[in-house]
Amino acid sequence: MLHTFASHRQFLDTSRYILFAYMLINDALQVTTSVVLFAFFVYQIEFPIVYCIPLLFISTATFQNTPLILAIMSLERYVAIVYPLQCPPAWRSDRIWAIILTLWMISCLFPLIDFSIGKQDPNVDPFSTPVLCKTAVVNSTPIQMLLKAATSILFFTVVAVIILFTYVRILLETRKLRQDRASVNRAMYTVLLHGFQLVLCMLAFTHPITETLVVAHGWQPQDLAFFNYFTFILIPRFLSPLIYGFRDQSLRACIRKTLVRCSQKVWTYDKRIPQ
Template identity: 70%
Template sequence: MQNFTELPANATSQKSLSVIIKVCVVIPFFCLFLCCITIMLHVFASQRQFLDTSRYILFVYMLVNDTLQILSSVLLFLFVMGQVKFAIVYCVPLLFISAVTFQNTPLILATMSLERYVAILYPLQRPAAWRSDHIWIIILSLWCISCSFTIVEYSIEEYDPAVDVLPTSMPCKGITHRSSPSRILFKAAVSVLFFAVVAVIILFTYMRILLETRKLRQDRVSVSRAMHTVLLHGFQLLLCMLAFTIPITESLIVLHANWLPEDIAFFNYFCFVLVPRFLSPLIYGLRDQSLRGYIGKKILCRSNKVKHRVRGKLLDGLSAS
């Protein structure tokens, strides 16, 4: 009889330990990401010359979008780990933000590649929409496109009229209830369309810039940097597409390892959703020489201030003793 009573307790303790480990892995990773993003945004806010360039404005927009995406994703992760239940009406806004920012990422990459294309091929006759004082029109258009597709996705869902959205509580997950086949098909079609269009745009801009390098003889350095930037956007797109390999990795893990479903879900979330969103802005930001220099100065200033404060406290302690 004692063995039967100990089994549930052991299973519960193992599950609690697994939850603690997962949270301890995600939270420091998330805090490190927030520190890096905060430093970058502080550099942009303190150095006004960055906000006078369309390329850096789009990069700031990508930072904000990825921050919202990771923040909503981590909140959903913590709610699932803590088995927190919400009313449907309170859960939908968080899911909506997560879905919109996820779809926004490939659109931003395509826009940044097109901006490099316009800057290289039309340096003196740049269209008004691509100038720094009008780039907000393109940014607003990207938000409208992402929001419209997400609204359509939620509107075609078949909801149960007997379920009240206010008192009914359920886990706040990516799929809070059984999704209809039409919604699953629409979501898959939109994802494939987004990433296919962005891949074509990145390939097109890279080929045009590559052909332009054969014509230009003077400013080959900036053209070469633009080519590398477009290639980087292609790599960022590949990182974003890792999220669509989750069904494949789930099948492979099930075949070769006896993992629990929640462990498989966490592995896929951390490796194919969280890590790519973390690396994407950091790779682009640290690659830029001007931005990297200001970030290095900012970190050095912070470390010097901390050293001076520690020395001051030590001196005050010695004088008091």
């Protein structure tokens, strides 16, 4: 999909596609770092904290950035429908980068504060003492736990209100346009898919509560970690390109053409190879 964006200029001139490409890049970074951290946790691989903090920082920042991107994409759709002829300057394709930069600053601010207020263990040398790279090692003080809980509640409340407000207004505006029933049904189906993705992302903020409840019923820590990772990290990132990408007719058509050209090149190359 990123190759398709880079190959077609019309996608880079539309705010909606720019935000979608930004979400793909963010989710790619999130999945890459989270897979590495999860593998280290499963195989109990230890190394100094100085190498662990960059991975945790990227993973945390990109994870917190995902719901913000969903909220901004919802606002962009709301602006495009409510103000189709007089789009505010901030939402134009040549200025949408300012909003993207703001999202990155907000997402990186909380991990920076979290790591800066942490209290270092005097028995652990950050440059030589090997430790298991996980959040509990770096974020272990009560102040950090309180900040993380407050951040989760803040993100959940703000993003949930924005998503609910924008999609309800979009649905109402769609009905006012007197479109055919099929278009209204597609809009409602898209709303349901986005809502399901938002629920999965927001539930990840409540994983300390779910861990406490599930452990009380006898789940193994490894099984619980895999369940939370698969359900709240991988599935939402898997649904993102399906919801925003393959349901878009223009993007789907370009992807199909790219796949056809690649298949033809592979077929031609195979015919040239002597058997």
